[in-house]
Amino acid sequence: MLRFRKREIGLGPFLLWTGFWLVAGVLVLRPSATQWVAHQLGVGRGADATFYLGITALFYLFLRMQLKIRDLEHQTTELVRKLALEGARKAERP
Amino acid sequence: MIHHDWDGLTDSSAPGSPRGAAEAPGPAPRPSMNGVFVVIAAFNEERTVGAAVRGVRERVANVVVVDDGSADRTACEAGAAGATVLRHLINRGQGAALKTGITYALGLGAEVIVTFDSDGQHQPEDLDTLVAPLRGGGVDVVLGSRFLDRGTRVPPVRWITLKLGIVFTRIVSRIRVTDVHNGLRAFTREAVQRMNLHEDRMAHASEILDEISRLGLRYREVPTRILYTDYSRQKGQQSTAAVRIALDFLLGKLGKGH
Numbered sequence: 001m002l003r004f005r006k007r008e009i010g011l012g013p014f015l016l017w018t019g020f021w022l023v024a025g026v027l028v029l030r031p032s033a034t035q036w037v038a039h040q041l042g043v044g045r046g047a048d049a050t051f052y053l054g055i056t057a058l059f060y061l062f063l064r065m066q067l068k069i070r071d072l073e074h075q076t077t078e079l080v081r082k083l084a085l086e087g088a089r090k091a092e093r094p
Numbered sequence: 095m096i097h098h099d100w101d102g103l104t105d106s107s108a109p110g111s112p113r114g115a116a117e118a119p120g121p122a123p124r125p126s127m128n129g130v131f132v133v134i135a136a137f138n139e140e141r142t143v144g145a146a147v148r149g150v151r152e153r154v155a156n157v158v159v160v161d162d163g164s165a166d167r168t169a170c171e172a173g174a175a176g177a178t179v180l181r182h183l184i185n186r187g188q189g190a191a192l193k194t195g196i197t198y199a200l201g202l203g204a205e206v207i208v209t210f211d212s213d214g215q216h217q218p219e220d221l222d223t224l225v226a227p228l229r230g231g232g233v234d235v236v237l238g239s240r241f242l243d244r245g246t247r248v249p250p251v252r253w254i255t256l257k258l259g260i261v262f263t264r265i266v267s268r269i270r271v272t273d274v275h276n277g278l279r280a281f282t283r284e285a286v287q288r289m290n291l292h293e294d295r296m297a298h299a300s301e302i303l304d305e306i307s308r309l310g311l312r313y314r315e316v317p318t319r320i321l322y323t324d325y326s327r328q329k330g331q332q333s334t335a336a337v338r339i340a341l342d343f344l345l346g347k348l349g350k351g352h
Contacts, residue, residue, distance in 0.1 A: 067348075
């Protein structure tokens with residue numbers, strides 16, 4: 001995975017994925033790290049903190065996706081509308 | 095460009111339909127309906143759209159039917175009845191179809207836009223009461239209301255749904271109306287141009303009320319008749335879809351920040 005050269009994916013995603021794998025690596029090597037995070041947040045166990053953050057992230061991403069779908073629907077409608085209006089305009093010209 | 099042929103003979107609407115059948119005679123010229131465009135959205139309504147168009151054309155010359163991706167002969171029937179037909183190649187929803195028709199009508203210089211249903215539930219006789227308040231200049235939008243009409247008998251489930259809808263609309267859109275989902279409406283050109291209509295599907299009805307409230311448009315409700323027939327009873331799923339409509343509408347409001 002770390003074979004991603006910057007040229008292929010751009011700076012933003014690269015940093016994101018690198019960060020992701022670093023965090024994953026830390027968690028694998030030292031699971032108690034989640035306990036530290038939980039302590040910072042004032043939550044009981046490390047596993048709990050993981051769940052809470054995970055669910056929050058899922059909700060957020062889901063909402064983002066719903067809005068994205070709405071945008072796509074609107075774009076499709078605009079396309080269909082333009083075609084309809086074009087068709088009418090062509091029919092008007094004798 | 096469609097010209098207003100007030101002599102009642104051929105208006106150039108037939109070329110707008112894919113297979114223009116016999117030219118339908120135009121209505122007798124009525125100066126009070128100058129500049130009025132009736133927009134009808136239709137999806138698989140071949141059985142009723144012809145009659146609806148003909149009924150409307152007895153009073154209003156400019157009828158635009160938007161065929162929302164019908165699989166049947168809706169477009170043909172509408173064109174044969176004398177409407178200008180626009181076609182959505184795929185079905186996008188009643189809100190989207192109406193907006194397409196409204197855009198088209200505005201492009202032709204419409205002064206008043208009327209929305210009308212294609213299923214025979216609306217009565218052309220109501221067009222006069224609908225448009226009249228706009229002439230004075232003190233009203234921007236006229237909304238038809240079946241609850242103001244003594245002759246309309248609303249089926250029980252529909253009645254409950256609509257009444258609950260009133261509560262919802264009062265809370266969310268802060269506008270008080272007696273009929274929250276009536277497709278018979280009239281707008282002045284200026285009013286409809288100011289409205290941001292993004293909802294493609296049935297939530298567009300809630301969006302219209304929301305926009306009226308947001309823009310502070312002056313509105314009036316008039317009694318209009320809804321004729322419930324065996325055919326329209328097929329559309330009983332309207333009432334149960336109300337929850338989904340409400341959710342769509344709320345999600346839409348959320349997305350408007352984007």
